[in-house]
Amino acid sequence: MTTQPFRHVALIGLGLIASSISHALRRTGHDLRITGYARSAATRHRAAELGLCEVRDSAAEAAAGADLVILCVPMGAMEQVAREIAPVLTPGTVVSDVGSVKASVLEAVAPHMPTGVTFIPAHPIAGTEHSGPDAGFAELFDNRWCLITPSQDTNPAEIARLRVFWEELGARVDEMEAAxxxxxxxxxxxxxxxxxxxxxxxxxxxxxxxxxxxxxxxxxxxxxxxxxxxxxxxxxxxxxxxxxxxxxxxxxxxxxxxxxxxxxxxxxxxxxxxxxxxxxxxxxxxxxxxxxxxxxxxxxxxxxxxxx
Amino acid sequence: MTTQPFRHVALIGLGLIASSISHALRRTGHDLRITGYARSAATRHRAAELGLCEVRDSAAEAAAGADLVILCVPMGAMEQVAREIAPVLTPGTVVSDVGSVKASVLEAVAPHMPTGVTFIPAHPIAGTEHSGPDAGFAELFDNRWCLITPSQDTNPAEIARLRVFWEELGARVDEMEAAxxxxxxxxxxxxxxxxxxxxxxxxxxxxxxxxxxxxxxxxxxxxxxxxxxxxxxxxxxxxxxxxxxxxxxxxxxxxxxxxxxxxxxxxxxxxxxxxxxxxxxxxxxxxxxxxxxxxxxxxxxxxxxxxx
Ligand SMILES: NC(=O)c1ccc[n+]([C@@H]2O[C@H](COP(=O)([O-])OP(=O)(O)OC[C@H]3O[C@@H](n4cnc5c(N)ncnc54)[C@H](OP(=O)(O)O)[C@@H]3O)[C@@H](O)[C@H]2O)c1
Ligand SMILES: NC(=O)c1ccc[n+]([C@@H]2O[C@H](COP(=O)([O-])OP(=O)(O)OC[C@H]3O[C@@H](n4cnc5c(N)ncnc54)[C@H](OP(=O)(O)O)[C@@H]3O)[C@@H](O)[C@H]2O)c1
Structure with a gap:
């Protein structure tokens, strides 16, 4: 087993994909901090009950101190969430997402990232017809592909870290252009x-x-x-x-x-x-x-x- | 458990649906004769190996003596098969089918039926993407619907027999017009x-x-x-x-x-x-x-x- 390349993962949005990431991360057995935030109090409450993560009261609080922040919200909420977390991001942080569309997420998120923060879009090709914090399970990504769509100037070392992260969750990883x-x-x-x-x-x-x-x-x-x-x-x-x-x-x-x-x-x-x-x-x-x-x-x- | 309303069932065509009927009939535990025929020697050979039925060398031989004959061939073969079995059918026999289309099967088969033989089209709404004699299994019809589309002058007692037949195979039965x-x-x-x-x-x-x-x-x-x-x-x-x-x-x-x-x-x-x-x-x-x-x-x- 390799070592988890991140020590503190923040999940913004706590639905099917985020809860599956949480379950799959726990399954690795690594000692790792998970913080998270969702828009509604009901989802935050349920996520805390399920022990998915340390639940915070804002996206910025959830992202603070994380070395990997994953945006797990619908495509239409990506830009707003990127704005909200930007002020707390420190150099060296990797920001990623799980959105189903990649060119538009690059446009929505990248401009808000502070210097020294790397945004690498990703999309796990795995899902079900259910949604919400109860819908997740550890096996969702097993043997499924996760597509990473970095821009050309992205540091290969950061791409490699994100790749290992998804492999640890059970996925196979491939890289391609966003379009x-x-x-x-x-x-x-x-x-x-x-x-x-x-x-x-x-x-x-x-x-x-x-x-x-x-x-x-x-x-x-x-x-x-x-x-x-x-x-x-x-x-x-x-x-x-x-x-x-x-x-x-x-x-x-x-x-x-x-x-x-x-x-x-x-x-x-x-x-x-x-x-x-x-x-x-x-x-x-x-x-x-x-x-x-x-x-x-x-x-x-x-x-x-x-x-x- | 009611009694099987037929003593000798002939299956013309020995693919997914016919083999599933055979398995489901055996499951009822009734003492019942099953004869059958398929176009190719390979399918007939395999059906015999699987013990699906007593395999005969022609559709007419398979149908001879049966009190229920079920046509389990593709829609395009229904008319030819009806012609082939017509000479051996005796009054009191029920002929049915499992084809996925009902108005055209009525046109293709009914004109060939001798006097005293009742043709009642039926369609079990159950299937899989597999085909052939190996694809069948006893549970295929369980809790699925079988639609019967008799013409207006069909003897209700014969319809009732066919209904009981399908219920014994695990299906629920409904009647409607072919169109x-x-x-x-x-x-x-x-x-x-x-x-x-x-x-x-x-x-x-x-x-x-x-x-x-x-x-x-x-x-x-x-x-x-x-x-x-x-x-x-x-x-x-x-x-x-x-x-x-x-x-x-x-x-x-x-x-x-x-x-x-x-x-x-x-x-x-x-x-x-x-x-x-x-x-x-x-x-x-x-x-x-x-x-x-x-x-x-x-x-x-x-x-x-x-x-x-
Ligand atoms: N489902 C799939 O099959 C699948 C597969 C691969 C990728 N994806 C992508 O993954 C992302 C999440 O999908 P999902 O299936 O996990 O959705 P989900 O189960 O509906 O969860 C979405 C989460 O985002 C939260 N959210 C929405 N707007 C927000 C905002 N402005 N700020 C903070 N949180 C917000 C929701 O909070 P509330 O519960 O409080 O509303 C909810 O917790 C989407 O971009 C989707 O395209 C989905
Ligand atoms: N599959 C489904 O999901 C489904 C569901 C409901 C109803 N149906 C209906 O059920 C019928 C049979 O479908 P199936 O899925 O059981 O098909 P299948 O597995 O392909 O079997 C068709 C059988 O018919 C035989 N056959 C073809 N032409 C023949 C002929 N001229 N004379 C004698 N036998 C002939 C074939 O023999 P060979 O093997 O020798 O070629 C084969 O044994 C079709 O009318 C279909 O519309 C299908």
Missing amino acids: HHDLVLAVTSHAPHLIAYTMVGVADDLRRVTNSEVIQYSAAGFRDFTRIAASDPTMWRDVFLTNKDATLEILGRFTEELFALQRAIRTGDGDMLHAYFTRTRAIRRSIVQAGQDTDAPDFGRHTRKSSR | HHDLVLAVTSHAPHLIAYTMVGVADDLRRVTNSEVIQYSAAGFRDFTRIAASDPTMWRDVFLTNKDATLEILGRFTEELFALQRAIRTGDGDMLHAYFTRTRAIRRSIVQAGQDTDAPDFGRHTRKSSR
Whole structure:
């Protein structure tokens, strides 16, 4: 086991991601101080009850004295929080975040950082549809990727420290440019979320099919969409507003492709459909092989007794 | 426990659904004969090895003497199979199916049925992304719905027998008109599948994002789409071609709604997005409450040690 590269970690925002960081940090067994702050008294109270961290009454108080400050708030709150903590940050401190969009967080946070303080954006590709301080668990980051998007002039030694930090939490770490990150995530996360929200909205809206029918017969595929579409509305509003261009680009491509498939259905082009559906299977196999999902049918929702 | 209303069940097609019916029938403990047939020698051989049924060399031989024949083949093969078994069917026999589309199966099968034979279409709303004789398991239908879509002149006593049959397999049974079934399933299954296939196709196509990036960073939502898009290409080609109108109608509504959300992103209308995402959450809660999915975060993919 390597040594934790930081002695005092401050978590600003105490929801799913921050509470998971806290649990995963405790799991390392390192002697380490964790302070934290969330906007509402209710969340702060609950975080204290759960023993997630030493809870403070402001972001600045939580950040004071920390050698790593992680911003774990929705994208839209990043700039305000950066302003609030700036006065207490001392040279040598690393500030990072866990936001789902990277180019905009760099713009929102970096200008507020005092000299000697390094801001390194990061994004753990791990989450669930639940949120809040109760939702976290130590295993969230295990075997998942954390993407770090430093700017070109960032001190490599500081990047290395943040890398070790995430590896200690169970993650694998990769580095890429912020703009490329935002395009990749538009594909693997942002567009799929918007599509799922849309499909669930359509189902909810359709007069001739009752909601109870939608609910009862959801096992045929729809319920997977509803899980995604149950994610936090504030977080997702902010993601789409801050990753506007890449999301709209991917949705444009999606619509084009959907029209081609609709045309194949309309004209009865079974060969085109069959070839398309065969190609998409290969991607699934690779994801299972890469350890990024289970091969159990239906995500293992069923208890299976018979052999396979 | 009620008594099995049939003494000899024939399964035409021996894939996921047929093998699950076989396992679930054995689980009831009733003394019951099961015969079966599949197109390829390989599948027939494997079905015999697994002890799914007494395997026969033609659909007609499998159906001979059965008092319930269930067609478990892709939608596009229903008519041919109906033709093949018609000569051996005797009065009093019930013929049913498990196809995902109901109006077209009625058209394809009913005209071939001899006098005295009742055809009652059925569709168990249960499945996984796997297929073939090895994919089945006894629990597949537990607590899932099976929709029966009899025509108006069907003898209620025969409907009642088929209802008991599916209840014995663990399912809950509901009746509706075939056309309404096809619209409901276009919403809960067919449109979501086409959308998932499309999104996975877009990801696979995009030059600026590599496939290895798509695969590694899939945990952010995309991997749920890939599971759906890993389903059998033949089955799904047939579903779209036989439920063309309802699928295209729902996809039309979907595109309309997607455009409205894209516009909200483009114009920065955060309130619209937030309200939309809040509404879709409620549907998820109802599905979990109705026992149609687990509330475990991320479908319980994670092993969780901390409390919640
Ligand atoms: N959920 C995921 O799947 C996921 C995955 C990867 C990255 N992320 C990113 O991680 C970040 C946090 O997401 P999460 O899922 O942990 O969200 P969450 O569970 O909703 O928690 C957000 C936390 O931020 C606090 N907060 C909001 N505005 C604040 C402000 N102005 N000052 C201080 N605290 C504030 C909230 O406090 P209150 O409770 O008092 O409102 C809450 O404790 C987001 O940027 C998101 O994009 C999320
Ligand atoms: N999978 C689901 O999620 C699901 C859920 C509900 C309903 N359904 C419906 O159930 C039906 C079967 O689906 P499944 O998932 O069980 O498919 P599957 O696992 O692919 O099995 C299909 C079976 O049909 C056989 N078959 C194909 N054409 C045939 C023909 N002309 N004559 C005789 N046998 C033939 C195949 O034989 P070979 O193996 O020799 O090719 C195979 O054994 C479809 O109509 C589907 O719409 C599926």
